[in-house]
Structures are given as structure tokens and as C-alpha cells.
Amino acid sequence: MNKSASVVIIGGGISGCAIAYNLAKKGVKDVIIIEKEYLSSGATGRCGAGIRMQWGTEMNCRLAKYSVEFFETANEVLEYAGDVEFKQGGYLIIAATEKEVAQFQKNIKLQNSLGIPSRYITPQEAKEIVPHMDETQILGAAFNPKDGHLNPFHTTQAYADAAVRLGVEIMKYTEVTGIKVENGKIAGVQTDKGYISTPVVVNAAGGHAQIISEMVGVKLPLYSERHQILVTEAVEPMQGPMFMSFSQNIYCQQTPHGSFIMGRGDPTEPRDLRVTSSWEFLEEMAKTCIRFLPPLKDIRMVRQWAGLYNMSPDAQPIYGPVKDVEGFFLACGYSGHGFMFGPVTGVVVSESILGEEHTIPVDALSYDRFEKGELILEPSVV
Amino acid sequence: MIKTDIVVIGGGPAGICAAINAASSGAKVLLLDRDSQLGGQLIKQTHMFFGSQKQHASVRGIDIPGILVKEMEEYKDNIQIMLDATVLGIYEDGVLTIEKNDDYIKIKPKGIIVATGASEKFPAFPNNDLPGIYGAGAVQTLMNVYGVSPGKSVFMVGAGNIGLIVSYQLVQAGVEVKGVICRGPRYGGYAVHASKLKRIGVPIMPGHRVIHAHGKDKLERITLIKLDENKKEISGTEFDIETDVLCISTGLTPLGELLWQMGCEMKFIREFSGHVPVRNEELETTVPGVFVAGDVAGIEEASSAMVEGRLAGLCCAKKLGFTNPEYSSLKEDYLQQLHDLRSGPVGDGIRKGLAKIVV
Numbered sequence: 001m002n003k004s005a006s007v008v009i010i011g012g013g014i015s016g017c018a019i020a021y022n023l024a025k026k027g028v029k030d031v032i033i034i035e036k037e038y039l040s041s042g043a044t045g046r047c048g049a050g051i052r053m054q055w056g057t058e059m060n061c062r063l064a065k066y067s068v069e070f071f072e073t074a075n076e077v078l079e080y081a082g083d084v085e086f087k088q089g090g091y092l093i094i095a096a097t098e099k100e101v102a103q104f105q106k107n108i109k110l111q112n113s114l115g116i117p118s119r120y121i122t123p124q125e126a127k128e129i130v131p132h133m134d135e136t137q138i139l140g141a142a143f144n145p146k147d148g149h150l151n152p153f154h155t156t157q158a159y160a161d162a163a164v165r166l167g168v169e170i171m172k173y174t175e176v177t178g179i180k181v182e183n184g185k186i187a188g189v190q191t192d193k194g195y196i197s198t199p200v201v202v203n204a205a206g207g208h209a210q211i212i213s214e215m216v217g218v219k220l221p222l223y224s225e226r227h228q229i230l231v232t233e234a235v236e237p238m239q240g241p242m243f244m245s246f247s248q249n250i251y252c253q254q255t256p257h258g259s260f261i262m263g264r265g266d267p268t269e270p271r272d273l274r275v276t277s278s279w280e281f282l283e284e285m286a287k288t289c290i291r292f293l294p295p296l297k298d299i300r301m302v303r304q305w306a307g308l309y310n311m312s313p314d315a316q317p318i319y320g321p322v323k324d325v326e327g328f329f330l331a332c333g334y335s336g337h338g339f340m341f342g343p344v345t346g347v348v349v350s351e352s353i354l355g356e357e358h359t360i361p362v363d364a365l366s367y368d369r370f371e372k373g374e375l376i377l378e379p380s381v382v
Numbered sequence: 383m384i385k386t387d388i389v390v391i392g393g394g395p396a397g398i399c400a401a402i403n404a405a406s407s408g409a410k411v412l413l414l415d416r417d418s419q420l421g422g423q424l425i426k427q428t429h430m431f432f433g434s435q436k437q438h439a440s441v442r443g444i445d446i447p448g449i450l451v452k453e454m455e456e457y458k459d460n461i462q463i464m465l466d467a468t469v470l471g472i473y474e475d476g477v478l479t480i481e482k483n484d485d486y487i488k489i490k491p492k493g494i495i496v497a498t499g500a501s502e503k504f505p506a507f508p509n510n511d512l513p514g515i516y517g518a519g520a521v522q523t524l525m526n527v528y529g530v531s532p533g534k535s536v537f538m539v540g541a542g543n544i545g546l547i548v549s550y551q552l553v554q555a556g557v558e559v560k561g562v563i564c565r566g567p568r569y570g571g572y573a574v575h576a577s578k579l580k581r582i583g584v585p586i587m588p589g590h591r592v593i594h595a596h597g598k599d600k601l602e603r604i605t606l607i608k609l610d611e612n613k614k615e616i617s618g619t620e621f622d623i624e625t626d627v628l629c630i631s632t633g634l635t636p637l638g639e640l641l642w643q644m645g646c647e648m649k650f651i652r653e654f655s656g657h658v659p660v661r662n663e664e665l666e667t668t669v670p671g672v673f674v675a676g677d678v679a680g681i682e683e684a685s686s687a688m689v690e691g692r693l694a695g696l697c698c699a700k701k702l703g704f705t706n707p708e709y710s711s712l713k714e715d716y717l718q719q720l721h722d723l724r725s726g727p728v729g730d731g732i733r734k735g736l737a738k739i740v741v
């Protein structure tokens with residue numbers, strides 16, 4: 001089965017589907033998404049799916065704000081038959097150290113100046129928002145009622161359905177095994193189901209992005225690392241916001257369905273592509289969760305799993321073209337927060353491909369920032 | 383963290399036999415079951431078993447665990463039994479996590495024998511979760527283990543051996559069985575079971591499917607439709623039957639989650655009703671030190687489950703350095719028994735399945 005396309009997108013996660021939708025909306029024909037398994041089988045379907053506007057740099061605040069505003073009307077804009085389940089219950093980010101108190105107060109000033117309604121609150125106020133928390137464990141908290149979380153499967157499906165209606169083809173269970181470059185230009189993509197000739201390839205392969213890039217001889221400064229997460233049985237709604245802490249290493253949300261989803265990182269995690277689970281995670285997660293949210297000790301967990309963070313040197317995504325290979329575009333390196341940037345990804349990468357000016361300020365996220373040494377200093381990453 | 387030589391997961395006929403043979407070879411064994419008694423499926427089977435003498439044919443299913451447990455007592459120094467203990471997970475470092483009476487326990491064995499049996503398949507139709515709709519296993523458990531009648535009238539979906547046997551047992555227990563349907567043009571179980579039912583006037587209705595369940599708070603009525611010889615629905619042939627219990631007996635599928643989690647190579651084998659692990663003749667999976675036995679290795683019968691258990695126990699122990707003095711002759715005997723059980727036309731499917739999965 002050989003065919004041709006105008007753009008081939010590698011990866012059927014939130015990034016690939018959002019890019020395909022935006023390209024098709026702009027009238028691009030013959031866009032193909034290639035996904036080696038099923039939609040959302042990568043980090044997207046494994047993630048915490050939280051979105052926060054509480055960032056420490058102006059750019060990230062703006063990108064997140066753009067995404068929140070999009071998610072607020074995503075069901076209508078994408079004409080989705082289901083529901084992306086955007087629960088806008090806020091993000092409550094606890095301050096457990098003096099350093100965090102100072103940082104959050106600084107961040108909030110910046111956020112407020114950009115129209116983000118975050119505020120610094122006392123432990124007492126935090127307890128009013130999350131009544132089952134142990135407020136004696138914290139010094140204060142940052143709260144933004146407009147943050148929240150979504151259902152990542154529905155969100156991706158919403159983009160995919162809209163893209164397909166606009167003519168995009170999605171090839172599932174198809175793996176890219178090679179990319180053909182001729183005279184410094186993309187010529188086509190080899191898959192296990194046949195060859196597709198195309199002048200444009202988008203690398204939206206999540207934790208496998210560095211492997212895809214090597215197929216065109218580009219060595220990206222990226223690595224992947226396992227992050228684990230679990231889900232509990234469903235209980236009555238009791239927690240509005242995403243509860244999180246940078247220093248204490250926890251995020252925990254309650255889905256509209258009633259299940260709690262929570263995760264934490266492990267600083268000793270090796271750099272590789274494993275997505276297996278460990279019992280150590282369960283134990284550490286349970287301890288951390290019960291310390292801050294004691295009543296959750298009575299809830300049963302039903303499942304644990306893991307996904308890959310695709311880490312870049314400054315923990316920021318890489319968007320746009322690669323100088324040395326004409327027609328090769330990047331949408332990777334999200335470093336653990338690429339779900340919330342999905343709407344931005346879709347817009348800016350489609351603009352890059354069409355040579356249009358960016359409508360959202362992401363020039364600082366181009367690949368050549370590493371060459372120039374212009375890394376982004378975002379203080380508020382997990 | 384508990385340390386032991388071999389953990390056997392599942393205390394059905396396969397697991398008990400595996401524990402016996404591993405222990406008799408000299409290994410320390412921990413036998414786990416999530417139920418509060420040993421026996422697996424057998425504890426609810428009041429009928430006489432078929433098969434050959436060696437595998438306790440003509441004994442009632444419920445009496446077999448007792449015989450096996452007695453045999454196990456000979457090796458009690460080597461066997462520890464832990465009941466009400468559900469294995470939740472097996473991790474890449476070989477650690478098992480267990481929930482027992484709300485306690486969380488970790489075990490690190492050197493070898494693992496998975497004998498978790500099977501779970502029931504459940505067809506999809508609107509309202510299939512109404513109270514009053516049961517799996518055949520639940521009906522059997524209620525009736526034969528707890529002495530509780532599932533309802534006044536039962537309609538049975540599925541005419542394999544389990545559907546036929548459970549229908550007959552229901553009638554014996556004084557419950558009205560309104561009919562037994564299956565999709566194909568003929569019932570799937572043995573003729574002995576079917577003719578018993580026919581004799582007492584229970585209609586067996588091949589070529590039907592349930593398409594809807596009705597009821598407000600619990601099941602009141604079902605809608606059936608006729609199927610042609612290709613199992614396609616014939617529109618306009620829908621009709622309703624009143625019943626307060628619908629019993630689903632549409633087959634079992636191997637309960638292989640733990641094997642998936644360990645990373646055993648799994649293959650879909652139609653003849654075994656689901657995904658089963660690739661294994662060698664000794665029942666070792668593609669993950670070294672992890673063995674399987676019984677229904678989890680492919681839906682068969684208690685007779686073969688017991689022999690597989692013995693073989694897996696013997697070979698897993700050998701792998702860890704506990705070689706039974708009679709290893710070679712025992713192994714040969716078990717392989718011969720399995721061969722005999724699977725010969726003849728009834729074993730056709732099993733033999734075909736094995737050809738695809740044993741490496």
C-alpha cells in the first residue's frame with residue numbers, strides 16, 4: 001500500500017490530532033496521522049490532564065491562558081458528540097517551604113498582570129476550598145479558580161473527529177520505521193504498512209520523538225523518563241481543584257466521574273523508554289497523599305500505570321522547523337506539560353508548516369534556542 | 383516482605399496440584415487464593431465428574447478439593463496456605479503485592495505458578511446490568527455453596543456444558559427454568575446433559591439471542607430474536623419472555639491479567655477462548671521462572687487442570703534446583719495423561735490450540 005500526502009504527522013496524541021485539525025481547518029488537503037497503536041496510547045492517555053495558568057514566565061502564562069480559553073468552548077468549537085469533561089475547579093498549589101511562598105507571590109503578581117485570576121491564600125482558606133486537606137502541613141497556597149483538568153481521551157478524540165470530518169486520514173496500528181530525506185528535503189515516510197511520499201513530516205511522537213528525529217539524522221537534546229500515576233475507585237464528588245505541590249511531589253485530582261487520579265515523580269528515574277509500574281511508587285504515593293489528604297486513606301485504588309515525560313534541556317517544548325532538514329517540523333519535548341499546551345501546539349505548528357506568522361508568541365520555543373544558548377528559565381515546572 | 387521458593391496463585395484444582403508437586407520435590411511453597419476456601423470452580427460443582435479414574439472421574443466436583451487437600455497434608459512442612467488473599471500485582475522485580483483482609487502484603491518468590499482460572503464472558507445488550515441478571519458461576523455459587531435460590535424463574539443464555547448443568551441443577555432446586563437458548567443451530571454441551579433437561583421438559587432453543595432486558599428496578603422481561611443458520615438476526619421475529627432471573631453462560635475466558643502484567647508473551651487462541659501465554663511443554667512462559675496451569679493457560683477441564691498443575695509444580699521446582707527423585711518418570715506420566723485426555727474428537731480444538739501456543 002503506497003500513497004502520498006501533503007503532510008504526515010507522526011503520533012496520534014493530543015499534539016498530532018490538534019495539529020492535523022488546525023491544518024485541515026486552514027484548508028490543507030491530504031493530511032495523514034500515523035499512530036503505531038491507538039489514539040491517546042502514548043503520554044496523552046496516561047497523563048494527569050491538568051491545566052494551569054499558574055506559571056512563572058509570561059510566555060507560559062499566555063500559552064496556558066490561550067489553552068484554557070480554548071478548552072472552555074472545545075465541545076462547541078470542535079462540534080464534539082461527547083464531552084471533553086473540562087472541570088474548572090482550579091489548581092491549589094500548596095506552599096510547603098518559605099522559598100515557595102516567595103516564588104508564588106512573585107508568580108501571582110505576574111499572572112494577575114496578564115489577567116489570570118490567581119491569588120495567594122492562607123492555610124485556612126485553602127482548607128475551605130479542599131475541606132479534606134491537612135492545612136497544618138502547609139504555609140499557604142496559590143489558587144486559581146480557572147485552572148482545572150480534562151478527560152484526555154475525549155479531548156484527543158474531539159480533535160481527531162473534527163480533523164477526520166475535515167478530511168484528515170488517521171492510520172492506526174501503523175508504525176513509522178524510517179523517513180526518507182533527499183537533498184536535505186523530506187521525501188517520504190516508511191511505515192510497516194507501506195511507503196507514503198510527502199514533503200512534510202511532523203514529529204509529534206511524544207516519548208519517542210528523539211528516535212523519530214534520528215531517522216532524519218537530527219540528534220535532539222531530548223530524553224524520556226517514566227512517570228507513574230494511579231486511579232482510585234469512584235466516590236462522591238469531594239474535591240474541586242487539582243491539588244499539587246512542587247516541593248512535596250504530588251498532584252491529585254478528582255475526575256467528574258468520582259475517581260481520584262494522582263501521581264508523583266521519582267528523581268532517581270533512569271532515562272529510558274520503560275512504561276512499567278513499580279510497587280515503590282504505590283507506597284510513596286500513598287504516603288504522600290495521606291499526609292496531605294488524610295481521608296483518602298479509605299479509598300481503594302483500582303489501577304496504576306506509567307507514561308513517558310519527553311524532557312528537554314529547559315523543560316519547555318520545541319516547536320517548529322529544523323534548519324538542516326527542509327520539511328521536518330517538531331512538536332515535542334513537552335517535559336510533562338504537553339497536554340495543557342495541546343491547543344497552542346495545534347495552532348503554532350500548523351502556522352509553522354504553512355509559513356505563517358505566529359498568532360501566539362512561541363518564537364522562543366524554536367529548536368535553534370539550544371544552539372544560541374537562549375534557554376527559558378521557568379521556575380514553576382514539576 | 384515474605385520470601386519463599388515458589389508462589390502458586392490460585393487454589394483451584396490446578397493450583398493445589400501444582401503446590402503438591404512443587405512441595406513434594408522439596409521446594410517451599412506459598413499457595414494463595416482470594417477465596418476463603420480452596421477448590422476454585424469445584425466448590426460449587428455438585429455433579430459427578432467425567433474423565434478418567436486418575437483424575438477423579440465419577441467423584442462429585444465438590445469432593446475433589448477434599449481429596450487433594452488431604453494429599454497436600456503430607457507435605458505440610460513445605461506448604462503454607464494463605465486464603466482471602468488477592469494477588470493485586472506482579473512487578474518487574476518479581477515482587478507480588480497482595481491484599482488480605484485489608485492488609486497489604488509483599489512477597490518475593492523465586493518461582494511463580496499462575497493458576498488463576500477463568501472469568502465469564504458477558505454479552506452486550508441494553509440493560510444487561512439490571513439486578514436479576516447473573517453469570518452462571520454466581521447462580522451456582524448462590525445455589526450450591528450458600529443454598530440461596532437466585533429467583534423463581536430463570537431463563538438461561540448459553541447451552542454449553544455449564545449452561546446445561548446449571549439449568550438442570552436449578553430445576554432440581556425447585557426453580558422454574560423457562561428455556562435455554564444458544565446462537566448456533568445446536569446446543570454445544572454433551573448430549574447427556576441436554577437429554578436430562580429435555581426429559582424434564584425444559585425447552586432447548588437453538589438459534590436465538592437476547593437483544594434486550596426490561597424492568598424498572600430489577601429484571602422483569604427479556605426480548606429474544608431468532609437467528610438464521612449464519613447466526614444473523616431475522617428481523618420481525620422478536621418476542622418477549624417474562625422471567626425474574628437471566629442466567630448468562632456464554633463461556634469462559636482465561637484470567638491472564640497477571641501474566642500480561644509480568645510481560646509474558648500472550649497470544650489470542652480461539653480454541654482456548656482468549657489470550658493465553660506462549661509456553662513450552664513444561665508450562666514455563668516466556669518469562670523465566672513463571673509457569674502456568676489450568677484454565678488460565680486455556681479453557682479446558684478440571685481433569686487436565688490437575689495434571690497441568692502437577693507438571694508445572696514439578697518443573698518449576700526443578701528449575702529452582704529442587705529435583706524430584708522421580709522427575710523423569712513423573713514428567714513422562716503427566717505428559718502421557720495430558721495426551722490421553724486430549725485425544726479423540728472432543729480434544730480436537732484443544733490440540734489445535736496447543737499447536738499454536740506451545741513452543
Ligand SMILES: Cc1cc2nc3c(=O)[nH]c(=O)nc-3n(C[C@H](O)[C@H](O)[C@H](O)COP(=O)(O)OP(=O)(O)OC[C@H]3O[C@@H](n4cnc5c(N)ncnc54)[C@H](O)[C@@H]3O)c2cc1C
Pocket residue numbers: 010011012013014015016034035036037038039040041042043044045046047048049050051174175176177204205206207208227228229263306307308309331332334335336337338339340341
Ligand atoms: C504520568 C503523566 C502525567 C502527566 N500529567 C500532565 C498534566 O497534568 N498536564 C499536562 O499538560 N501534561 C501532563 N503530562 C504530559 C503530557 O501527557 C504530554 O506532554 C502530552 O500528552 C504529549 O502529547 P503528544 O501528543 O505530544 O505525545 P503522546 O501522547 O506521547 O503521543 C505520541 C504518539 O506517537 C506514537 N508514536 C511514537 N513512535 C511512533 C512511530 N514510530 N510510529 C507511529 N507512531 C508513533 C505513540 O504511540 C504515541 O501515541 C503528563 C505525562 C505523564 C506521563
Ligand SMILES: Cc1cc2nc3c(=O)[nH]c(=O)nc-3n(C[C@H](O)[C@H](O)[C@H](O)COP(=O)(O)OP(=O)(O)OC[C@H]3O[C@@H](n4cnc5c(N)ncnc54)[C@H](O)[C@@H]3O)c2cc1C
Pocket residue numbers: 391392393394395396397414415416417421422423424427430431432433467468469470497498499500543544547548637675676677678682683684685686687
Ligand atoms: C458448571 C461447570 C461444570 C464443570 N464440569 C466439569 C467436569 O465435569 N469435569 C471437568 O473435568 N471439569 C469440569 N468443569 C471445569 C473445571 O471446573 C475447571 O476447568 C477447573 O476448575 C479449572 O481449574 P483451575 O484450577 O485452572 O481454575 P479455577 O478452578 O477457576 O481456580 C482458580 C482459582 O484462582 C483464584 N484466583 C484467581 N485470581 C486470583 C488472584 N488474583 N489472587 C488470588 N487468587 C486468585 C480463584 O479464586 C480460584 O479459586 C466444569 C466447570 C463448570 C463451571
